[in-house]
Amino acid sequence: MNDAAISRTSYDTALERSQALEQKIAQDPSGLRMLTGDRPTGALHIGHYFGTLQNRVRLQSAGVETWLLVADYQVITDRDVVGDIAGSVRELLTDYLAAGIDPERATIFAHSAVPALNQLLLPFLSLVTQPELERNPTVKSELQAAGKSAMGGLLLTYPVHQAADILFCHGNVVPVGRDQLPHIEQTRVIARRFNERYAGGEHFFTEPDALLSDAPTILGLDGDKMSKSRGNTVMLKMTADETAKRIKKAKTDSERLITYDPDNRPEVSNLLMIASLSTGRSPQEIAEDIGDKGAGTLKVMTAEALNEHLAPIRARRAELEQDPGYLFSVLRRGIDRANEVADATLNRVRDVMGMVY
Missing domain, CATH: 1.10.240.10 (Tyrosyl-Transfer RNA Synthetase)
Structure with a gap:
C-alpha cells in the first residue's frame, strides 16, 4: 500500500470516529473533554472565528467539557523574535470571551504555567523515534512557513508537546482540520505505547479522537492564506x-x-x-x-x-x-485548575512507572 492509500485509509478511519463523536455529543456528551487552543500571536481574525471559535462555542453549549490552551511555548518553536507575549495573551483572552467562551464552563490556561504538563515530555519522548518526528508533515510545513533550513529541537518535538497538552488532562476530543490529523495520530500512538510499555496494558491514557471540522477555509482578502503578517485579514476587533x-x-x-x-x-x-x-x-x-x-x-x-x-x-x-485584570484572573483561575489536574496525572504516571521513592 502506497503513502497516498495509507493516508486515505487513515483519514477514512478518523472520519468514522469523528462522526461517532458527533452522534455522542448530540445524544449524551457526558465523559467528553475537549482540548484545543491557539498560539498567542495577537488578536484573532475572522478566519479563526469562522474556522474554530464558533465550533468551540457550539461544543461548549452542547455540554462538552471545554479546555482551551494558550500555547505560549509554541510561540518560540519557530520564531527568533517573540514580541509582547503577555499582550498577545491578553488579546487572545479578549477574543475568546467576546466570541462566547464562558469562563464558568471552560478551563483556559497557558501551558508554560503548568510545570507537570511539561514534565510529561520526558517519558513521552522515550516512546517516539527521531524518524517518526521528522516524518510529521505538519512539522515540515511549520519549518517551511518559518523560512528556516534547520529544525530546532523544540519544533522537532512539537508533536510530543502537543500530546502532553492533550493527555495531561485526559482530553479525548480534539477539534482539528484534516491537516492536523498527523498530530492526533502521534498522540494516539504515544498513549497506546505508554499503556503497553509502562502501564502493563492498563488503560491509563485514553487515545483521543479528532473531531473533524467541516468549516470552510476563509482566504485572505488578496486570495492567499489569511495571515496577519500579510495584512489581508479582517480582525475581530x-x-x-x-x-x-x-x-x-x-x-x-x-x-x-x-x-x-x-x-x-x-x-x-x-x-x-x-x-x-x-x-x-x-x-x-x-x-x-x-x-x-x-x-x-x-x-x-x-x-x-x-x-x-x-x-x-x-x-x-x-x-x-476595559478590564484586563479580569481577563488575567480568568487565566489564573484556569491555570490553577490545570495545575491540579496535571499534578495528579504526573503523580499517577510516576507511580505507574515505578518512580515514587
Missing part, C-alpha cells in the same frame, strides 16, 4: 468602518455576473462564503441575489453582513478591553 474599507479593497475579478465557483473564481467565492457564514444563507443564494450587479455590490453586501454578525461580539470585546 476592527470597527465597522475599518472592516468595510478592508473588504472594499478585496481582490475579485472583472466579470460582472457574480457566481459561486470556488475552483475558478476563488476570490469572489471567498467573499460569498464570508457573507454566507455571516447570514446563514447559502453562497449560491447570495450570488443569485446580486446577479450582474458586480463586485462592488458583492463587497458592500459582504461588509454589511459581516459587520452585523460581529456587532455583538465587538460590543462585548470593547467591554472586556
Whole structure:
C-alpha cells in the first residue's frame, strides 16, 4: 500500500470516529473533554472565528467539557523574535470571551504555567523515534512557513508537546482540520505505547479522537492564506468602518455576473462564503441575489453582513478591553485548575512507572 492509500485509509478511519463523536455529543456528551487552543500571536481574525471559535462555542453549549490552551511555548518553536507575549495573551483572552467562551464552563490556561504538563515530555519522548518526528508533515510545513533550513529541537518535538497538552488532562476530543490529523495520530500512538510499555496494558491514557471540522477555509482578502503578517485579514476587533474599507479593497475579478465557483473564481467565492457564514444563507443564494450587479455590490453586501454578525461580539470585546485584570484572573483561575489536574496525572504516571521513592 502506497503513502497516498495509507493516508486515505487513515483519514477514512478518523472520519468514522469523528462522526461517532458527533452522534455522542448530540445524544449524551457526558465523559467528553475537549482540548484545543491557539498560539498567542495577537488578536484573532475572522478566519479563526469562522474556522474554530464558533465550533468551540457550539461544543461548549452542547455540554462538552471545554479546555482551551494558550500555547505560549509554541510561540518560540519557530520564531527568533517573540514580541509582547503577555499582550498577545491578553488579546487572545479578549477574543475568546467576546466570541462566547464562558469562563464558568471552560478551563483556559497557558501551558508554560503548568510545570507537570511539561514534565510529561520526558517519558513521552522515550516512546517516539527521531524518524517518526521528522516524518510529521505538519512539522515540515511549520519549518517551511518559518523560512528556516534547520529544525530546532523544540519544533522537532512539537508533536510530543502537543500530546502532553492533550493527555495531561485526559482530553479525548480534539477539534482539528484534516491537516492536523498527523498530530492526533502521534498522540494516539504515544498513549497506546505508554499503556503497553509502562502501564502493563492498563488503560491509563485514553487515545483521543479528532473531531473533524467541516468549516470552510476563509482566504485572505488578496486570495492567499489569511495571515496577519500579510495584512489581508479582517480582525475581530476592527470597527465597522475599518472592516468595510478592508473588504472594499478585496481582490475579485472583472466579470460582472457574480457566481459561486470556488475552483475558478476563488476570490469572489471567498467573499460569498464570508457573507454566507455571516447570514446563514447559502453562497449560491447570495450570488443569485446580486446577479450582474458586480463586485462592488458583492463587497458592500459582504461588509454589511459581516459587520452585523460581529456587532455583538465587538460590543462585548470593547467591554472586556476595559478590564484586563479580569481577563488575567480568568487565566489564573484556569491555570490553577490545570495545575491540579496535571499534578495528579504526573503523580499517577510516576507511580505507574515505578518512580515514587
